[in-house]
Amino acid sequence: xxxxxxxxxxxxxxxxxxxxxxxxxxxxxxxxxxxxxxxxxxxxxxxxxxxxxxxxxxxxxxxxxxxxxxxxxxxxxxxxxxxxxxxxxxxxxxxxxxxxxxxxxxxxxxxxxxxxxxxxxxxxxxxxxxxxxxxxxxxxxxxxxxxxxxxxxxxxxxxxxxxxxxxxxxxxxxxxxxxxxxxxxxxxxxxxxxxxxxxxxxxxxxxxxxxxxxxxxxxxxxxxxxxxxxxxxxxxxxxxxxxxxxxxxxxxxxxxxxxxxxxxxxxxxxxxxxxxxxxxxxxxxxxxxxxxxxxxxxxxxxxxxxxxxxxxxxxxxxxxxxxxxxxxxxxxxxxxxxxxxxxxxxxxxxxxxxxxxxxxxxxxxxxxxxxxxxxxxxxxxxxxxxxxxxxxxxxxxxxxx
Amino acid sequence: xxxxxxxxxxxxxxxxxxxxxxxxxxxxxxxxxxxxxxxxxxxxxxxxxxxxxxxxxxxxxxxxxxxxxxxxxxxxxxxxxxxxxxxxxxxxxxxxxxxxxxxxxxxxxxxxxxxxxxxxxxxxxxxxxxxxxxxxxxxxxxxxxxxxxxxxxxxxxxxxxxxxxxxxxxxxxxxxxxxxxxxxxxxxxxxxxxxxxxxxxxxxxxxxxxxxxxxxxxxxxxxxxxxxxxxxxxxxxxxxxxxxxxxxxxxxxxxxxxxxxxxxxxxxxxxxxxxxxxxxxxxxxxxxxxxxxxxxxxxxxxxxxxxxxxxxxxxxxxxxxxxxxxxxxxxxxxxxxxxxxxxxxxxxxxxxxxxxxxxxxxxxxxxxxxxxxxxxxxxxxxxxxxxxxxxxxxxxxxxxx
Numbered sequence: 001x002x003x004x005x006x007x008x009x010x011x012x013x014x015x016x017x018x019x020x021x022x023x024x025x026x027x028x029x030x031x032x033x034x035x036x037x038x039x040x041x042x043x044x045x046x047x048x049x050x051x052x053x054x055x056x057x058x059x060x061x062x063x064x065x066x067x068x069x070x071x072x073x074x075x076x077x078x079x080x081x082x083x084x085x086x087x088x089x090x091x092x093x094x095x096x097x098x099x100x101x102x103x104x105x106x107x108x109x110x111x112x113x114x115x116x117x118x119x120x121x122x123x124x125x126x127x128x129x130x131x132x133x134x135x136x137x138x139x140x141x142x143x144x145x146x147x148x149x150x151x152x153x154x155x156x157x158x159x160x161x162x163x164x165x166x167x168x169x170x171x172x173x174x175x176x177x178x179x180x181x182x183x184x185x186x187x188x189x190x191x192x193x194x195x196x197x198x199x200x201x202x203x204x205x206x207x208x209x210x211x212x213x214x215x216x217x218x219x220x221x222x223x224x225x226x227x228x229x230x231x232x233x234x235x236x237x238x239x240x241x242x243x244x245x246x247x248x249x250x251x252x253x254x255x256x257x258x259x260x261x262x263x264x265x266x267x268x269x270x271x272x273x274x275x276x277x278x279x280x281x282x283x284x285x286x287x288x289x290x291x292x293x294x295x296x297x298x299x300x301x302x303x304x305x306x307x308x309x310x311x312x313x314x315x316x317x318x319x320x321x322x323x324x325x326x327x328x329x330x331x332x333x334x335x336x337x338x339x340x341x342x343x344x345x346x347x348x349x350x351x352x353x354x355x356x357x358x359x360x361x362x363x364x365x366x367x368x369x370x371x372x373x374x375x376x377x378x379x380x381x382x383x384x385x386x387x388x389x390x391x392x393x394x395x396x397x398x399x400x401x
Numbered sequence: 402x403x404x405x406x407x408x409x410x411x412x413x414x415x416x417x418x419x420x421x422x423x424x425x426x427x428x429x430x431x432x433x434x435x436x437x438x439x440x441x442x443x444x445x446x447x448x449x450x451x452x453x454x455x456x457x458x459x460x461x462x463x464x465x466x467x468x469x470x471x472x473x474x475x476x477x478x479x480x481x482x483x484x485x486x487x488x489x490x491x492x493x494x495x496x497x498x499x500x501x502x503x504x505x506x507x508x509x510x511x512x513x514x515x516x517x518x519x520x521x522x523x524x525x526x527x528x529x530x531x532x533x534x535x536x537x538x539x540x541x542x543x544x545x546x547x548x549x550x551x552x553x554x555x556x557x558x559x560x561x562x563x564x565x566x567x568x569x570x571x572x573x574x575x576x577x578x579x580x581x582x583x584x585x586x587x588x589x590x591x592x593x594x595x596x597x598x599x600x601x602x603x604x605x606x607x608x609x610x611x612x613x614x615x616x617x618x619x620x621x622x623x624x625x626x627x628x629x630x631x632x633x634x635x636x637x638x639x640x641x642x643x644x645x646x647x648x649x650x651x652x653x654x655x656x657x658x659x660x661x662x663x664x665x666x667x668x669x670x671x672x673x674x675x676x677x678x679x680x681x682x683x684x685x686x687x688x689x690x691x692x693x694x695x696x697x698x699x700x701x702x703x704x705x706x707x708x709x710x711x712x713x714x715x716x717x718x719x720x721x722x723x724x725x726x727x728x729x730x731x732x733x734x735x736x737x738x739x740x741x742x743x744x745x746x747x748x749x750x751x752x753x754x755x756x757x758x759x760x761x762x763x764x765x766x767x768x769x770x771x772x773x774x775x776x777x778x779x780x781x782x783x784x785x786x787x788x789x790x791x792x793x794x795x796x797x798x799x800x801x802x
Contacts, residue, residue: 045463062446066643102669242467244674273645
């Protein structure tokens with residue numbers, strides 16, 4: 001057969017890591033802390049149905065929604081992004097600077113189409129989200145890690161690496177980061193925006209968790225400090241509305257939006273119309289504040305159950321992060337432990353049978369994180385979480401030296 | 402600002418041609434023969450709404466459809482493709498060899514991700530569909546044209562050019578081709594499949610119009626003659642169900658589907674769930690045969706109106722194709738006429754005010770087709786078509802030398 005392009009070979013390892021990570025969670029008996037999805041109870045099924053009913057008939061928009069639509073996405077939804085999601089976060093945008101995407105991850109794909117030549121450097125957090133790394137690898141970018149501490153990406157190291165590697169982009173998940181749950185401090189947000197301007201490098205701010213905060217104070221996004229257009233903000237409706245609808249958006253300056261509209265057109269023409277329209281209408285009918293409260297209440301309870309259970313059932317040698325929102329906490333076990341082996345043992349033992357994602361998959365540089373695990377708390381009830389963490393704690397304790 | 406990747410520069414010309422082509426049709430007073438969409442009356446709005454109602458509540462699938470789904474697409478829809486769309490066309494496929502896409506065009510994007518390195522050659526029909534050329538250009542492929550006659554791509558020239566250029570892919574729209582409406586003969590279909598196997602080159606068969614045939618006999622797809630897996634079949638639900646839903650699919654061998662699933666995951670994770678589920682259910686409830694009959698009846702009338710009007714109102718010097726289905730006819734005017742200038746004059750004159758796409762945009766090689774026009778007959782009633790073609794004929798006749 002014909003030879004595949006080199007990029008497919010380059011991405012293979014990243015793709016495999018993801019498949020391995022999720023393949024653990026196929027047994028319905030398993031308590032799974034793998035998937036980064038919100039609680040099923042928070043999906044607005046009834047409102048969704050009500051809105052489809054209304055707009056397909058009463059409002060006579062059925063033909064429009066089943067027909068081809070604008071590449072940029074429907075205007076109503078871009079308006080919602082501007083007024084309901086960006087303005088309250090200190091970002092004054094115009095609807096023409098918003099492009100609606102097929103899920104938040106498409107932003108990373110399209111940004112690569114715009115900027116990445118094989119061998120270009122992207123600076124990423126260490127650890128970072130493996131799906132984004134998979135995309136960067138498909139475009140044959142070289143991912144160079146920047147260390148994090150409890151306040152997120154360390155900006156002194158970032159500046160050094162910008163000087164050293166002359167990257168095309170810096171990829172940051174500033175709020176309740178995936179996989180650590182860590183939030184980038186305000187001061188560092190400001191500094192990262194400045195570094196983008198100073199060194200003429202794109203800051204790709206991927207911020208899908210920002211609106212599900214359960215404690216602590218809201219922080220302005222990096223984009224709010226951007227004076228030169230070097231920061232591009234990617235976001236998603238997957239954590240605040242519905243992941244299966246696949247709706248995301250990007251906010252960027254005129255030049256980038258114009259190019260990205262061409263790249264979107266050459267990817268899949270435009271995003272599916274009905275999910276866009278339902279989502280816009282959901283906000284326009286004023287359903288979001290109650291939805292937002294529900295999301296925060298439910299997930300606050302789930303986070304608390306996760307953190308309390310870890311404190312109660314994991315050995316004191318295990319260190320965890322303290323996420324103020326989002327869906328993840330990150331646990332560092334003693335260095336002599338291997339999370340991948342723990343996972344295998346856990347799944348092979350009917351008394352444990354708990355899944356998580358072992359840390360290695362999140363380090364683009366490889367060879368790190370083998371004693372770490374990402375624990376997602378969105379998909380399980382507090383009771384399931386307590387049971388699962390108690391069982392997992394038992395296994396971990398049995399490995400203490 | 403940071404420099405864009407070279408691919409964005411390469412695609413710019415193609416993107417501009419498309420924007421120019423469609424920008425003509427923004428005035429609602431204009432009779433527009435530009436857009437390749439089906440009749441509004443054929444969009445199954447009521448059935449769509451009925452199905453959403455049922456599956457979101459009665460069948461309790463609401464949570465599932467608002468949640469993350471499989472990268473490959475939902476199984477029900479892949480089954481529908483296999484049993485309702487491929488089997489009746491002589492193609493025996495397995496659901497595991499189907500990947501659901503966000504519209505048919507995504508197939509071209511993903512095939513390029515899999516195969517195209519900058520400078521790789523793709524052989525295309527001359528003329529061909531400009532959106533696909535736009536995608537090929539974004540991946541920095543070199544498009545080399547292969548001439549067509551009234552039976553489609555000329556296979557002797559194709560074989561010569563395969564030998565000469567060693568292409569990665571051959572891109573063919575075999576049935577009611579966009580933009581010409583021409584159908585590739587059965588003999589040539591067989592031959593193209595053989596050439597793919599013989600020279601180890603991928604045949605990308607893009608066949609979105611095949612199911613809307615109004616006259617003549619159904620022909621087996623190229624894929625039906627493929628014995629080695631070199632032919633990949635791309636298709637779409639845009640012409641038989643709804644373009645705004647953005648659902649397409651690709652059928653290929655195991656190796657290609659596996660790689661493409663990785664590339665799809667790294668593009669937008671998966672296609673929006675609800676449109677997939679509604680489409681699958683539409684077929685499972687047996688609504689497609691009536692929908693198909695409606696589609697064919699309505700568009701047969703629209704095609705007849707278009708062809709009869711051209712014969713009646715265009716000068717005898719204008720040559721047209723005779724499409725047996727699809728949405729397009731192609732008109733060749735005397736060589737001294739310039740379709741782009743005709744279009745400008747048409748839109749500037751309130752008595753004419755008819756839009757079409759002038760031929761040049763469809764020739765990847767450039768410098769050809771300036772005396773040609775693509776006329777889409779899907780979006781207008783027979784009466785509108787008669788009026789528009791009569792007016793346009795008047796303008797064309799006034800230019801006869």
